[in-house]
Amino acid sequence: MSYDTIILGAGAAGMMCAANCGGRVLVIDHAKAPGEKIRISGGGRCNFTNMHAGPGNFLSQNPHFCKSALARYTQWDFVDLVGRHGIAWHEKTLGQLFCDGSSKQIIQMLLDEIARAGAELWVQTSLRDLRKTEAGFALGVEREGQRHDLTCRNLVLATGGKSIPKMGATGLAYDIARQFGLRVTDTRAALVPFTFSDGRFKELSGVSVPARLSNARTSFDEALLFTHRGLSGPSVLQLSSYWREGEAICVNLIPGLPLFDLLRDQRQVGGRKALTTELARHLPARLVEYLKHHLSMNGNLADQSDVALTDLSAALSDWQLTPSGTEGYRTAEVTLGGIDTDDLSSKTMEARDVPGLYTIGEAVDVTGWLGGYNFQWAWSSGHAAGTAIAAR
Structure with a gap:
């Protein structure tokens, strides 16, 4: 034939x-x-x-x-x-x-x-x-x-x-x-979720938030999704094509959000409100609950100095994470x-x-x-x- x-x-x-x-x-x-x-x-x-x-x-x-x-x-x-x-x-x-x-x-x-x-x-x-x-x-x-x-x-x-x-x-x-x-x-x-061997994001599985993910070569502003195995969502999939084993990534949870200004202004009018309550207006409540165990988020707004608010905003915009790997060809697009x-x-x-x-x-x-x-x-x-x- x-x-x-x-x-x-x-x-x-x-x-x-x-x-x-x-x-x-x-x-x-x-x-x-x-x-x-x-x-x-x-x-x-x-x-x-x-x-x-x-x-x-x-x-x-x-x-x-x-x-x-x-x-x-x-x-x-x-x-x-x-x-x-x-x-x-x-x-x-x-x-x-x-x-x-x-x-x-x-x-x-x-x-x-x-x-x-x-x-x-x-x-x-x-x-x-x-x-x-x-x-x-x-x-x-x-x-x-x-x-x-x-x-x-x-x-x-x-x-x-x-x-x-x-x-x-x-x-x-x-x-x-x-x-x-x-x-x-x-x-x-490529175009594949990141994994973390310690299962650190299991309790956040299903939470999604707009984010900027970056490394030394590029960055992407799209949704970030937490999973029981690690991180997924468009921003993660995009960055995975540029990622190498053992490399840290930077997660900005507040891209384009003037968080310091918002918290400082709210401190003037609602200082008795808990810091975590105010943060939950800008980030998913489950994510705030998770982050308060890793960042300094105690007390009310009135208790926060400008330096403390600056440090918090910096931490939320520069969360350094090192994936263990990716989900591999099994789920790669x-x-x-x-x-x-x-x-x-x-x-x-x-x-x-x-x-x-x-x-x-x-x-x-x-x-x-x-x-x-x-x-x-x-x-x-x-x-x-x-x-x-x-x-x-």
Whole structure:
């Protein structure tokens, strides 16, 4: 069975590529259904892109690599595609775009695009062997208990990274890349909660507060969520991509809040009020109860000097914590690192030294922020590879 292009992986990038390749195309995935990460994303409504998507929202050893694909297929191009399929959407916070209905609408849209392009889709199909040939590639796959020998001129790696192994994620793309001489950068879990081995935040589990999390490299102002294992929430997930083992993080629980001024003013009119009572107007009561055992919060407002209020405000804006680690690939939204971009064309996503081999999406060393950016990279890189193949 001979194809012009075989795409390994029926996720966001793989299906986008299949819709744009032209010729005889086969998409293969070992899962029971295509687009499983799309299905679970955004609480079932799929945060399919971000209004502010641009190169500055992505991490890579080569921060310039993503520019070409992102410029040639933008978030507005994908929004236009969504609109043509009649899918209603809305903006949430920070430019995040979601379906009004279900994430399954995005999957169906991509399946319709694949069908329109005449591509085939095989699910529950496992790759057994792969080799380079003079004309392209030869693959052995198993489907419904039967062996199939396939050939193609172009092979696209779109199998993603290692994140969420319970959904079938593996390092297959990295293994295949190495097989053909491509380098793979160090990989680790990203957009992932922090853990603390001493369980120090168990009693705060479920408490959420706006916060600024930072380290020596960057900072993010978004919600912080305490869990029985540690810290989660958007600000934590964002910072995790920039965090290294053993590094302390700074938690600012009062970003943008002039707490010293507020407490000093209240001291003048309500000095007999307990300090913790007043703090509970600005922070969750459970958090104040927890913090009073770690910071000096005794007495009434009238008992607090300007120095004491200054020290308290400073402590709440510079809470130094050192996570034990992260929850790892088990809950990570993406994998940081991947196939080295130095070995790929930024315009076509083709391997420089292996004609006909393309790699797209999360498998590549391009990792987006939380908020629809990784889906945009999937659309942009998949489109780049697909249109390059179609033009050959």
